[in-house]
Amino acid sequence: MSWSLIGCLALAGSVAYLLAYLRDVFPPIALALILIFLLNPMVSRLERHRVRRGLGTALIYLVFIGAVALGLSLLVPPLAAQINALVDRGPQIQADTISGIESFADRLNIDLSAVGLGTLVDEGQVGDGNGAGGSSFIEDWGSRLFAGAGRFATGALHTILNFILAPVFAAYLLIDLPKIKKAGLHYMPPRYREELLPVLERIGNTVGAFFRGQLLVAAIVGVMSCVAFAIIGLPFWLPIGLLAGFFNIIPLIGPFVGGAAATIVGAIEGGPSLSIKAAVAMLIVQQIDNHFISPKVMGWAVRLHPVAVMIALILGASLGGIWGMLLAVPMMGVAKILFVHYYETRVLGNWDYQRAAAGVDHPDVEPGIPEPELPADATTKRLPKSKGGGTEPPTRSEKPAEAKKGS
Numbered sequence: 001m002s003w004s005l006i007g008c009l010a011l012a013g014s015v016a017y018l019l020a021y022l023r024d025v026f027p028p029i030a031l032a033l034i035l036i037f038l039l040n041p042m043v044s045r046l047e048r049h050r051v052r053r054g055l056g057t058a059l060i061y062l063v064f065i066g067a068v069a070l071g072l073s074l075l076v077p078p079l080a081a082q083i084n085a086l087v088d089r090g091p092q093i094q095a096d097t098i099s100g101i102e103s104f105a106d107r108l109n110i111d112l113s114a115v116g117l118g119t120l121v122d123e124g125q126v127g128d129g130n131g132a133g134g135s136s137f138i139e140d141w142g143s144r145l146f147a148g149a150g151r152f153a154t155g156a157l158h159t160i161l162n163f164i165l166a167p168v169f170a171a172y173l174l175i176d177l178p179k180i181k182k183a184g185l186h187y188m189p190p191r192y193r194e195e196l197l198p199v200l201e202r203i204g205n206t207v208g209a210f211f212r213g214q215l216l217v218a219a220i221v222g223v224m225s226c227v228a229f230a231i232i233g234l235p236f237w238l239p240i241g242l243l244a245g246f247f248n249i250i251p252l253i254g255p256f257v258g259g260a261a262a263t264i265v266g267a268i269e270g271g272p273s274l275s276i277k278a279a280v281a282m283l284i285v286q287q288i289d290n291h292f293i294s295p296k297v298m299g300w301a302v303r304l305h306p307v308a309v310m311i312a313l314i315l316g317a318s319l320g321g322i323w324g325m326l327l328a329v330p331m332m333g334v335a336k337i338l339f340v341h342y343y344e345t346r347v348l349g350n351w352d353y354q355r356a357a358a359g360v361d362h363p364d365v366e367p368g369i370p371e372p373e374l375p376a377d378a379t380t381k382r383l384p385k386s387k388g389g390g391t392e393p394p395t396r397s398e399k400p401a402e403a404k405k406g407s
Contacts (some may be wrong), residue, residue: 020318020319025326028162030324031170031323033170034168036173039064041212043056052177053178057171075242079242082237083239093268093269095269100268203334211330212329214249216297220245221285222242222245223241223244224288225262227241229241229262233270233274234265235265235269236265242401244260244282250313250325250326252309263279302329309332311332312332316329341353
């Protein structure tokens, strides 16, 4: 057991190092995997109706692209109008924010220059009287702005390439997915097929249910957030609501991002009252999601403790950024499935777990391993427990108790 744990840790460390080394390739692969888990059920359903897999993939892609285009055509005009208004209000919002910070610091008797925040409009740093000894504030921030623009352009180019390459990867994999499964089954050792196939099926169902459910929940939360912010009269309610829905894809952390953005905008535009209304509206939306929407949509797709989810998100963010965070929770769910299967079968010797595992994840089934039912005239007895808590297979020299009595 100790050597097995050491081997698992070494394997996990090697995989983490490889992912960190290949982080530039990570985003398109992550997005392609998400597209595969989203679209494969529909492609497989068309294939069962005798539609060739390549044609089915093309049809699903056309429907998917059409739905995205329709959504963008409905959202882009009002979204662009509110973003333009936000850009126009940018200098005033910045001035109001600076004024609010200075007023708050004065109330608390805090010297902003002592903490490095000083006067935000400064003609020069220490030098001669004409400011020759240091660069001005405008020049300093101008250079930073140009550097930031260059990084933004590079990041935008990478994002565009990711969104172009990911659908191409996903299309090829969707078309060849049965061949890939067949090849994997062919190269799988025959003695392990009966054990591993149900485990791989559970992994596929778990990851697919997570992605489909999480995206549906994020869309519902985005719509509810937009409606709630529009009702309370929050400026720029559409981009903030969409932002809240997008970040809701990331468990635990995402809802706080949308709530923080709504609260800050409310405080700047409408004062404390609007800020409180925005926070309450986001809290109501999250409570509806946590108690009514997510339990129905997500079910028991990935059952993880919140601490495990937080650890997975931290590891995912450090390895792959936002894309790593998107894949962190389902990958932790996969690790849990593999670990529980190994522990139940190899350590506890509970081979009935394989048969009962399919019902454990269902919300109407209590976790636990049911005892196998034996026929009334069965002469088979339970295997003796070993010292490690598992079971030992019977040897050839052992005979049933009835046979020993007869002899």
